[in-house]
Amino acid sequence: MPWKDVDMMTLRQEFVSLALQEGVNRRALCERFGISPKTGYKWIERFTLEGQIGLQDRTRRPLQTPMRAPGPVEDQVVALRHKHPTWGGRKIRRRLLDLGHTVVPTPSTVTRILHRHGLIEESASERSTPWQRFEHAQPNDLWQMDFKGHFETGKATCHPLTVLDDHSRYNVVLHACSRPNGEFVRQALVDAFRLYGLPLCINADNGAPWGSSSKHEHGITKLTIWLIQLGIKISHSRPAHPQTNGKEERFHRTLKADVIRGSHFHDLDEAQNAFDQWRLVYNHERPHEAIDMATPVTRYRPSRLAYPERLPQVEYSASDMTLTVGWNGDIKFHGHRLKVSSALQGYCIAVRPLQDRDGVFDLFFSHQRIGQIDLHNHESKA
Numbered sequence: 001m002p003w004k005d006v007d008m009m010t011l012r013q014e015f016v017s018l019a020l021q022e023g024v025n026r027r028a029l030c031e032r033f034g035i036s037p038k039t040g041y042k043w044i045e046r047f048t049l050e051g052q053i054g055l056q057d058r059t060r061r062p063l064q065t066p067m068r069a070p071g072p073v074e075d076q077v078v079a080l081r082h083k084h085p086t087w088g089g090r091k092i093r094r095r096l097l098d099l100g101h102t103v104v105p106t107p108s109t110v111t112r113i114l115h116r117h118g119l120i121e122e123s124a125s126e127r128s129t130p131w132q133r134f135e136h137a138q139p140n141d142l143w144q145m146d147f148k149g150h151f152e153t154g155k156a157t158c159h160p161l162t163v164l165d166d167h168s169r170y171n172v173v174l175h176a177c178s179r180p181n182g183e184f185v186r187q188a189l190v191d192a193f194r195l196y197g198l199p200l201c202i203n204a205d206n207g208a209p210w211g212s213s214s215k216h217e218h219g220i221t222k223l224t225i226w227l228i229q230l231g232i233k234i235s236h237s238r239p240a241h242p243q244t245n246g247k248e249e250r251f252h253r254t255l256k257a258d259v260i261r262g263s264h265f266h267d268l269d270e271a272q273n274a275f276d277q278w279r280l281v282y283n284h285e286r287p288h289e290a291i292d293m294a295t296p297v298t299r300y301r302p303s304r305l306a307y308p309e310r311l312p313q314v315e316y317s318a319s320d321m322t323l324t325v326g327w328n329g330d331i332k333f334h335g336h337r338l339k340v341s342s343a344l345q346g347y348c349i350a351v352r353p354l355q356d357r358d359g360v361f362d363l364f365f366s367h368q369r370i371g372q373i374d375l376h377n378h379e380s381k382a
Contacts, residue, residue: 010056010280015040016047017284017297023163029302032195066093073105077113084286087256089114094287098295120270135167135247135290140303142166142247143199143209145173155267160260160275163190164251165199169288171251172196176272182209182223190307193230197303201233211236220341220370228368229311242338247290254282314366320350321361333361336373344370 009061019026019040019151030040046054065074066099080092087095091237095103129146136142148160161181163173174190177184204210224234231332259278265271274340283300316322323331329342333351340363350364359375 002269004212007056012043013047013052013280013284014297016043016055018300018302019044020047021298021301024301025304028306030205032197032302032306042088045212058107069128073103074100074113076191077105077110078119081114081117082120084258084281085119086254087286088120090293091287094293095285095294096287098287105132111285125145137167137169139165139299139301140197140199140305142201142203143172145185145204146204146248146252147177148252148255148260150180153265153267153271158265158268158271159184159200160255160271161185162248162251162255163192163202163297164188164248165300166203166247168296169251169291170300171283174275176268176275178268180209180330182221185209185223186226189227189308193307195302196230198230198305198307199303200305201235201236202227203235210234220343220365221342224368225343225365228313228366229314231305231310231312234368258282270321314348316348320352320364324346324348331363333373334375336375338363338373340371 010035013030015035018024019029026040026044030037032038043055075131076096077092080095081087084091089107089109092110092114093104093107111120116185143163143165145161145163148162150157150159152158160176161175161180161184161189162171164168164171173188175184175188208223211224213223226232227241236319236351236379259274263274265274283296285295288296291299323333325331325340325344325347327345329339329345331338331349332342343367346366349370351361354362355362361373361375362369363371363373
């Protein structure tokens with residue numbers, strides 16, 4: 001993926017932030033970002049010596065030095081609040097520390113400054129309540145994926161596709177799609193897989209293009225078939241339980257508050273440009289309360305599982321009974337007819353008996369369980 005001029009600073013900062021994490025294979029990361037190792041090490045060295053300014057082209061004069069913040073502390077607090085209107089006392093204090101300031105007020109003092117300047121509504125303070133969520137132990141154990149509610153631009157409807165790493169809250173994908181279909185999702189995921197590698201599992205809701213509202217446990221679509229062939233496990237949220245993808249839901253609220261609400265974009269390109277700029281702030285600057293005020297990039301590592309440009313073939317063990325899915329997604333097994341998914345037409349699936357239940361068989365496509373057949377009471381489901 002060649003670096004485009006419009007995204008140069010964003011990509012450079014994202015590259016060096018990931019490259020400086022412990023245990024990262026820098027040469028592999030250079031390959032994923034489409035640059036030579038020589039170029040990659042050049043940006044790492046410049047960033048190490050000069051910070052973010054070192055990532056600018058030498059012919060450009062930096063507009064400001066992040067490590068210098070003239071003026072009283074109160075002015076610094078107010079300036080950060082104006083730049084990030086949704087940030088509270090804890091985030092602002094942490095950001096000042098991250099920028100290198102040594103004299104930084106406590107979160108409560110920052111909050112009092114914001115109140116004094118009329119920058120916090122009382123209702124906002126009342127709504128601010130802590131919430132503890134489960135998280136996976138390692139980056140890329142689970143990605144959460146969803147579409148943010150659509151909005152109109154001057155030329156087209158925008159359907160923001162978002163993908164979030166569960167452990168780190170790192171925003172992997174933020175893409176302004178013109179349609180919420182599998183084609184756009186697949187291309188956005190290919191770009192992400194090439195940069196960050198493959199996750200072990202992706203969780204999505206039950207709607208198109210990745211699920212089925214009537215088969216929320218294992219709805220199969222063309223998109224999920226592709227993901228399963230890549231070796232990724234697919235899970236789906238329970239119907240009417242958006243908290244299953246709770247980190248995505250919370251991310252969407254932040255995206256709406258910081259970027260979408262009150263904004264009017266000329267077209268999808270303008271919306272994408274705003275998304276790209278905000279994504280850099282969210283991943284690299286914004287302290288996240290759910291991860292002890294760290295920034296997501298400090299907890300994220302690219303996956304060791306590289307994206308295969310050639311799709312692997314699905315293979316089963318010699319002990320598996322296999323069936324080819326027929327027209328309209330139907331299969332026949334010991335006199336039972338069962339519809340698995342029309343998207344699987346022509347694919348081979350495995351039938352595996354349950355060890356503790358005679359006459360009951362699980363159905364698998366690759367590693368993914370997609371249904372069950374019970375020969376005794378005809379309660380077969382997929």
